[in-house]
Amino acid sequence: MTFPNILAGIFEGFGVTATVTFYGMLYAVPFAFGAGILQHFTRGWARLAVTAVIEFWRSSPVIITLFVMYYTLPSFGLTLSGMTVGAMALGLNIGGYGSQAVRAALQSLDKGQVEAGLALGLRRWEVLGLVELPQAFTAMLPSFVNQFIQLVKGTALVSLITLTDMTFRAKELSQLSYDPVGTYTGLLVAYFIVCYPATILGRMLERRVSTPARGLHDL
């Protein structure tokens, strides 16, 4: 097998990788905004409860939640497909991290913004939707792009629960061709092709929102 053949074979799994990423986003984005906004607004016990849910998904290694959901949930009578398990485990993990970006961005806004909105007669949720979130969004963006990359890379895990994504295809190809050097190099290249543009985008966005360095240290 030539290297282009190997790459083509690996990209046959791109559909599954993209699908898991897409479904993962369907869990991650609502969870990030919902949990982040709730954590921003609640106080006392309610806040503790929200924080506990977020910390659960952030603190558990995603490979472990994936396996627990895949292997343990059926014995409690809940059998989910590999695709659902993959999307949920990855999505909620990434969403947990995303919620912290949402909360931090909301908290970094000047208090006067909310006060001015309320003084103008807007309701609290209107202030959130029309004043706070639009301004906070630019601050969340770099973090979101980085979390998106984490999600795409994380999908490699679903190869362990029998979904035929790019990583699974590469393992098959390596057994067929007896060429681990070619196939695993190809697999690294494949993920690089998918994620590198996002990495560059993340850097550009980061540069836009970060404060300039105090000086270049030429070492």
Add this chain to the structure above:
Amino acid sequence: MTFDVDFALSTLPFILKGLFTTLWVTVASALGASILGFVFEVLRRTSRVMGLLMRFVIDAIRSTPVLVQLYFLYFVLPFWGVVLPALVVGVIGLSVYYSGYLAEVFKAGIDAIPRGQTEAAKAIGLTRLDVIAFVIAPQMLRNIAAPMGNYFVSILKATPYLAVIAVPEMLGSALDIGSRTFRYAEPMLVVGAIFLVLAVAIGQGVRWLELRLLASAKR
């Protein structure tokens, strides 16, 4: 099959034996990743060409999944005549993957130091290595203790990836029990619970350290 609590408890001692490997791998990888990441970051600042090259290396590491990097090292190194124990391959893999992230953390830490520090150090005749070791590194470490600690927690949470290359850490031990008894539900949940406790405990430790450092910086 229903969940058997007694069986779950009976797997605990065997899985806890894997805990030692998990912790050992975490410490070794954290050390390896810090050293490699710092070398990347220092090299990035030596010249313009090195700057571009190192940025590409760091971005390439960050654009590919750790699972794929581990497969690559595990299956490809032997073909090149480098035969290492799986444990060593795992530590190298985690070190390389997280060096890409830690290099970015070091970058932010160094950028926050006023430029006059390096200039003054050079002016009084310190060598390049002296500047790095006695002027830059100590100040940088205080700036970044918190994000560094967070990445160390990430490394702990990434250790179960080593199960895929047959390292007997906790997840590996659980999979072992599963393949012997055909019961995966119980050992998986046990591993999940242990990781949750570990990650939350260490995460709280990092937060405590962060608060203390902030307090001492204010003084």
